Amino acid sequence: MYTFGQPVRDRRQILAKSLWIGIWLVFLASPVRDLLTAERGAAATALGSLGLTVFVVCYLSLVFRYTSRVLDWGRVHGWLAAQFALAVVLAFSFGTNWLGLFVYVSVAAGAVLPVRQAAWTILAVTAALIGVGLRTDDLQDLLGNLAVLNVLIGFAMSGVRQLVRTAIQLRQARATVAQLAANEERLRLARDLHDLLGHSLSLITLKSELAGRMLPDHPDKAAQQVADIEQVSRQALVDVREAVSGYRRRTLAGELAGARTALTAAGIEADVPLQVPAELPGEDGEAALAWALREAVTNVVRHSGAGRCTVAFTARQTLTGPLLELSVEDDGVGGSGAAAGNGLTGLAERVEAVGGALETGPAGRRGFRLAARVPMAGATVGSPS
Secondary structure, eight states, rough: OOOOSSSSOSHHHHHHHHHHHHHHGGGGHHHHHHHHHSSHHHHHHHHHHHHHHHHHHHHHHHHSSSSSSSSSSSHHHHHHHHHHHHHHHHHHHOOOGGTTTTHHHHHHHHHHHEEEEEEEHHHHHHHHHHHHTTTTTTHHHIIIIIHHHHHHHHHHHHHHHHHHHHHHHHHHHHHHHHHOOOOOOEEEHHHHHHHHHHHHHHHHHHHHHHHHHHHHTTTHHHHHHHHHHHHHHHHHHHHHHHHHHHHHHOOOOHHHHHHHHHHOOOOOOOEOSSSOSOOOHHHHHHHHHHOOOOOOOHHIIIOOOEEEEEEEEEEEETTTEEEEEEEEOSSSOOOOOOOOOOOHHOOOOHHHHHEEEEEEEOTTSSSSEEEEEEETTTSSSSOOO
């Protein structure tokens, strides 16, 4: 399928874009009909057919190849000048039925030229349309029909080109941000590994050399150095495991982004906050809410058949202290009252382990709702109400 704002990459996309562009050639029916029905000589008909063919080639070359980006402005200006010249000659020679060619010139200008150049070009093409059209029509008819249409369609196409360029820039910016985030994460891992292991490995190296020198004459002291090496290496292993556990810890920010992606990919309208709340529970509480969000969204995608899913955070004050509530609600076929599955049972245990509570059940007449409440840092651990 052809993606808006992205250059074509295969035959299927070329066909899709060709159909999207070629469908507008239906408005050339008027000059084609004029060629077939008007009483003209064979030479005039042949020249008109040739001119119309070249005009269409110019138009298609411009809008097919240069809508997203332009590498050779000289060629673009040449195609556009040839198209404009053909429109003037053909419309002047064959009459009113050919004035619609000027609309295609404005469309091509709006599709490939920068905004300011396109604006002046469209106005100039409109003036030429009126000038040529006065040969057979009066000014009022021209202004009420083709001239206004020419300006509107030309500027609309210029807006479409801006949308295409914006879509391309957003796609490039998204790729750049992802790359920068990956680079930053690699740098963070490198710094953490250096801080965790640099000192320990240096100390192990020094003590190993010292033990090697002491071993022939002072085996007891060498044994002490070996014991120190064992202790340092064990502590380094503990530090690495703690660091890895921290990397694997679920965060609400990461799960919100994953939920939005999963719901959108499943064709479900996602009403998901862009940011996490300003105040969060401790690490364990945040991890419990992150697991609750993941489990709830997974169930919505796999089992609900929903068309919409809403995720919300609510700060509440209870007798045991403040807490943060996460709610995930869908409009699917859940809420039947069936027993909770292993996923929800395990999730309830995880939330209760940090002093929270999990509630699940129908959401009104249709759908399913999951609510996980976790006490804020410093609140009394218990069953919040």
